[in-house]
Amino acid sequence: MGSIQIQQLTKSFGDTQVLKGIDLDIKDGEFLILVGPSGCGKSTLMNSIAGLEDVSSGDILIDGVNVTDLSPKERDIAMVFQSYALYPTMSVSRNISFGLEMRKVPKAEIEKTVADVSQLLQIEHLLDRKPSALSGGQRQRVAMGRALARNPRVFLFDEPLSNLDAKLRVEMRTEIKKLHKRLSTTIVYVTHDQVEAMTLADRIAVMKDGQVQQFGTPYEIYNNPANRFVADFMGSPPMNFIECVVLDDKLVIESQGEKFELQVAHGEILRHAGLETVILGIRPEMMTEPKPHVMGALVHSLPMQIDVIEPMGPDTIAFGQWNGVEVQARLSPEAGVDAQTKGSISLQVDTSKAVLFDAFSGARLDA
Amino acid sequence: MFDYLEKQLPKLIMAPTAIAMLVCMYGFIGWTAVLSFTKSRMLPQWDFVGWQQYERLFANPRWHVALDNLLVFTLLFIIIALLLGLMLAILLDRNIRNDGALRTIYLYPMAVSFIVTGTAWKWILNPGLGIEKMVRDLGFTDFEFRWLVDPDMAIYTIVIAAVWQSSGFVMAMFLAGLRGVDDSLIKAAQIDGASTFRTYWHVILPVMRPVFFGAVVILSHIAIKSFDLVQSLTGGGPGYSSDLPATFMYTHAFSRAQMGLGAASAMVMLAGVMAIIVPYLYSELRGNKS
Amino acid sequence: MKSLSTSQRHYKALFITILVLFALVYLAPLYVMLTTSFKGIEEIRSGNILALPETLNVSAWTKAWSSACTGGDCYGLAPYFWNSIRIVLPAVFISTVIGALNGYVLSQWRFKGSNFLFGALLFGCFIPFQVILLPMAMLLAWLGLANTVPGLVLVHVIYGVAFTTLFFRNYYVGIPTELVRAARLDGAGFFAIFRHVFLPLSTPIIVVSVIWQFTQIWNDFLFGVVYSGPGTQPITVALNNLVNTTMGGKEYNVDMAAAVIAALPTLVVYLVAGKYFVRGLTAGAVKG
Numbered sequence: 001m002g003s004i005q006i007q008q009l010t011k012s013f014g015d016t017q018v019l020k021g022i023d024l025d026i027k028d029g030e031f032l033i034l035v036g037p038s039g040c041g042k043s044t045l046m047n048s049i050a051g052l053e054d055v056s057s058g059d060i061l062i063d064g065v066n067v068t069d070l071s072p073k074e075r076d077i078a079m080v081f082q083s084y085a086l087y088p089t090m091s092v093s094r095n096i097s098f099g100l101e102m103r104k105v106p107k108a109e110i111e112k113t114v115a116d117v118s119q120l121l122q123i124e125h126l127l128d129r130k131p132s133a134l135s136g137g138q139r140q141r142v143a144m145g146r147a148l149a150r151n152p153r154v155f156l157f158d159e160p161l162s163n164l165d166a167k168l169r170v171e172m173r174t175e176i177k178k179l180h181k182r183l184s185t186t187i188v189y190v191t192h193d194q195v196e197a198m199t200l201a202d203r204i205a206v207m208k209d210g211q212v213q214q215f216g217t218p219y220e221i222y223n224n225p226a227n228r229f230v231a232d233f234m235g236s237p238p239m240n241f242i243e244c245v246v247l248d249d250k251l252v253i254e255s256q257g258e259k260f261e262l263q264v265a266h267g268e269i270l271r272h273a274g275l276e277t278v279i280l281g282i283r284p285e286m287m288t289e290p291k292p293h294v295m296g297a298l299v300h301s302l303p304m305q306i307d308v309i310e311p312m313g314p315d316t317i318a319f320g321q322w323n324g325v326e327v328q329a330r331l332s333p334e335a336g337v338d339a340q341t342k343g344s345i346s347l348q349v350d351t352s353k354a355v356l357f358d359a360f361s362g363a364r365l366d367a
Numbered sequence: 368m369f370d371y372l373e374k375q376l377p378k379l380i381m382a383p384t385a386i387a388m389l390v391c392m393y394g395f396i397g398w399t400a401v402l403s404f405t406k407s408r409m410l411p412q413w414d415f416v417g418w419q420q421y422e423r424l425f426a427n428p429r430w431h432v433a434l435d436n437l438l439v440f441t442l443l444f445i446i447i448a449l450l451l452g453l454m455l456a457i458l459l460d461r462n463i464r465n466d467g468a469l470r471t472i473y474l475y476p477m478a479v480s481f482i483v484t485g486t487a488w489k490w491i492l493n494p495g496l497g498i499e500k501m502v503r504d505l506g507f508t509d510f511e512f513r514w515l516v517d518p519d520m521a522i523y524t525i526v527i528a529a530v531w532q533s534s535g536f537v538m539a540m541f542l543a544g545l546r547g548v549d550d551s552l553i554k555a556a557q558i559d560g561a562s563t564f565r566t567y568w569h570v571i572l573p574v575m576r577p578v579f580f581g582a583v584v585i586l587s588h589i590a591i592k593s594f595d596l597v598q599s600l601t602g603g604g605p606g607y608s609s610d611l612p613a614t615f616m617y618t619h620a621f622s623r624a625q626m627g628l629g630a631a632s633a634m635v636m637l638a639g640v641m642a643i644i645v646p647y648l649y650s651e652l653r654g655n656k657s
Numbered sequence: 658m659k660s661l662s663t664s665q666r667h668y669k670a671l672f673i674t675i676l677v678l679f680a681l682v683y684l685a686p687l688y689v690m691l692t693t694s695f696k697g698i699e700e701i702r703s704g705n706i707l708a709l710p711e712t713l714n715v716s717a718w719t720k721a722w723s724s725a726c727t728g729g730d731c732y733g734l735a736p737y738f739w740n741s742i743r744i745v746l747p748a749v750f751i752s753t754v755i756g757a758l759n760g761y762v763l764s765q766w767r768f769k770g771s772n773f774l775f776g777a778l779l780f781g782c783f784i785p786f787q788v789i790l791l792p793m794a795m796l797l798a799w800l801g802l803a804n805t806v807p808g809l810v811l812v813h814v815i816y817g818v819a820f821t822t823l824f825f826r827n828y829y830v831g832i833p834t835e836l837v838r839a840a841r842l843d844g845a846g847f848f849a850i851f852r853h854v855f856l857p858l859s860t861p862i863i864v865v866s867v868i869w870q871f872t873q874i875w876n877d878f879l880f881g882v883v884y885s886g887p888g889t890q891p892i893t894v895a896l897n898n899l900v901n902t903t904m905g906g907k908e909y910n911v912d913m914a915a916a917v918i919a920a921l922p923t924l925v926v927y928l929v930a931g932k933y934f935v936r937g938l939t940a941g942a943v944k945g
Contacts, residue, residue: 380759
């Protein structure tokens with residue numbers, strides 16, 4: 001139970017259309033993440049699923065039943081809010097049980113549920129406190145406890161970790177993942193943090209301007225982005241985008257005055273497309289210091305002048321320029337130091353996972 | 368079905384208030400307006416006579432006295448209350464740590480009815496037994512203070528009582544405004560070498576402009592509505608020398624069976640209030656938007 | 658704490674002196690009222706207003722309360738005191754409850770036209786009541802409530818609701834909407850959310866609203882004098898009648914005692930809960 005189908009959903013606020021036709025098929029028990037920049041419509045979509053916002057057109061089905069006209073109460077959904085939205089005048093215990101109280105659940109059952117949930121989230125010692133006497137992390141747990149107590153078909157999380165400090169965020173991320181494994185309830189989770197999206201999701205819906213740009217597993221989204229926006233949004237450090245002149249089935253890279261030819265995975269597309277230039281999308285981890293054990297037709301050696309290096313700890317990012325565009329390469333710390341001393345480096349460039357985009361529309365050319 | 372009702376609940380809740388506002392404010396204003404165009408005397412008579420009541424109104428010497436009094440009273444009341452309130456607020460702001468007691472004293476007059484205020488001041492200004500006698504007992508045997516029974520001076524007694532009642536409120540507004548001034552502004556002025564006086568004049572007071580305007584609007588509103596105070600302090604007298612539009616309206620609409628005339632005077636009062644409130648609200652809303 | 662120079666200390670002393678002097682001036686009328694009320698008539702005529710009473714003569718007080726003449730009747734202020742109570746208590750309660758619900762709707766359950774409605778209400782706070790005096794009299798007569806206590810209660814409720822709604826709306830706007838959303842998901846409806854979420858948070862604004870309304874209605878004279886009849890008048894009207902009735906000689910001590918009696922409830926409220934009162938004044942006024 002807990003599958004969700006969203007069909008052709010649109011939502012307008014007055015003259016502004018915020019959701020422009022959303023189609024999503026969420027499987028029962030799936031951990032789905034909605035990710036995108038601010039204003040993309042992800043929170044509106046979540047509120048529509050919850051029934052907190054009316055839709056302009058389209059349908060929402062939960063377990064095959066059309067809930068589009070049902071009130072939030074009737075949809076059997078629980079939500080964890082970004083600001084936690086705990087009732088300030090109620091104790092933690094009452095905050096957790098309030099939803100059950102409203103549904104007229106018998107007192108004994110309420111007590112048991114509160115006990116179970118608080119034990120699971122390790123907040124038993126906080127039951128008599130008011131929210132103002134809790135730390136941020138504790139409030140977050142209470143908010144989750146409130147949702148858990150309802151035992152709903154679907155959990156909605158609206159940026160639940162963005163108000164926590166970095167360390168706590170990582171801890172809670174793992175907790176949420178464990179919770180999902182344990183409960184197997186469908187989770188729809190909104191975040192603007194693509195690292196969270198990649199680590200937590202079964203599937204990701206990347207949104208922009210009220211539309212789903214791509215819907216797939218983290219692996220698919222990362223390695224096979226549907227368009228330039230998705231490729232740019234997911235991944236840190238971000239993908240390099242280099243506009244290259246097309247030469248038959250190869251691309252031309254100009255570095256430090258010299259021209260080099262790059263072979264790519266679906267080169268024949270270039271030959272048939274008849275385009276003068278194309279955007280090459282290649283991730284920094286595919287541009288490294290020479291690693292002798294890596295070989296293949298798509299492995300090249302190209303020089304790059306070093307503008308600046310950024311040591312990140314486990315590796316070092318090197319900034320340089322190709323075709324007049326800033327590019328980033330991922331080097332080992334030693335190679336980084338070496339490159340900085342020498343001022344340039346001969347990079348090993350593996351184009352086996354590179355993608356090609358149309359220079360004007362940003363659409364994938366080689367999907 | 369219940370779901371639909373639930374959705375309409377907010378509107379249903381507001382409905383009684385909305386209806387009451389529609390009828391008892393805007394509807395009634397319309398009714399009074401229409402009445403002002405009729406010949407009504409003791410009871411409403413729907414015989415329309417155009418602007419006749421307004422012409423009668425402005426030909427009425429008593430109304431002119433009331434208008435003159437309103438002008439004098441409003442100007443003096445606002446200016447004195449502003450100056451007094453500002454001075455007290457400035458003195459309080461920097462100099463007293465625990466100003467709670469003083470503030471309580473300056474503000475308590477607002478808690479009592481204008482009737483009580485009028486009664487008290489009527490006694491204090493009593494010719495013969497009040498201030499006059501007190502000063503005479505101190506040795507100034509020729510001192511006279513008979514404003515209360517002097518047709519030319521009666522209106523000023525109302526100014527005195529009104530200032531006593533309302534200046535504390537102005538002080539509270541200014542004090543809140545002064546305390547809201549950014550400390551860093553003052554420090555910058557001090558570093559620039561400005562004396563305390565110049566700091567106030569050039570830095571602090573300009574920031575307080577909105578408070579000034581707010582105070583002026585509220586004070587003029589109080590002034591135009593003044594009825595209770597006049598009734599208890601002078602009764603509009605001696606004669607009608609301290610009449611104000613509010614007392615004029617009351618006397619003519621209710622005691623003198625001149626409903627049409629009373630309605631006309633009420634409409635003029637409304638116009639006066641609107642002339643102040645509307646531009647103020649408009650500029651406030653515009654200011655908030657930008 | 659910076660130490661002050663000599664001239665600065667002189668200034669400070671001067672300022673404090675000015676402040677204290679003004680405080681005395683502000684207190685003077687209250688002082689005069691009290692002292693006069695405890696004096697005998699001869700003492701008043703021969704002494705001066707600032708003198709302390711020779712003895713604490715309470716006869717003026719008993720007369721003011723139970724036997725002074727207020728126009729036609731000579732029952733003192735007592736019956737009118739109770740009239741005011743019977744007017745004020747229901748009016749304050751009803752206007753506060755309605756204001757709270759209205760404020761709740763206007764701040765959290767916006768609908769088409771709700772902003773306009775709020776603007777219309779706000780505007781209504783400013784109108785001079787002279788423009789509604791006559792038609793309201795007609796309405797009360799039509800409802801059979803002319804010159805009755807319930808009639809006055811109705812009038813005060815109608816014109817008080819604009820203010821109480823303003824207070825509550827401005828306060829509730831500060832409560833995050835996510836609380837309402839969370840409660841809706843928890844299955845709470847309109848009234849349940851009000852009862853469990855908003856009401857527990859409302860104590861400060863309820864106090865402001867009650868104090869403001871109590872003071873306004875208790876001190877009102879205009880509505881009282883127009884819409885009440887013999888026997889149903891509030892205390893302000895009775896006081897005015899008492900003071901302006903000259904049967905026999907003028908008894909200034911009785912007048913003053915009566916004035917203090919009339920002022921006592923609101924003065925006590927002010928002294929006990931004054932800071933909430935101020936907050937209500939400046940919040941309603943400055944916010945506009």
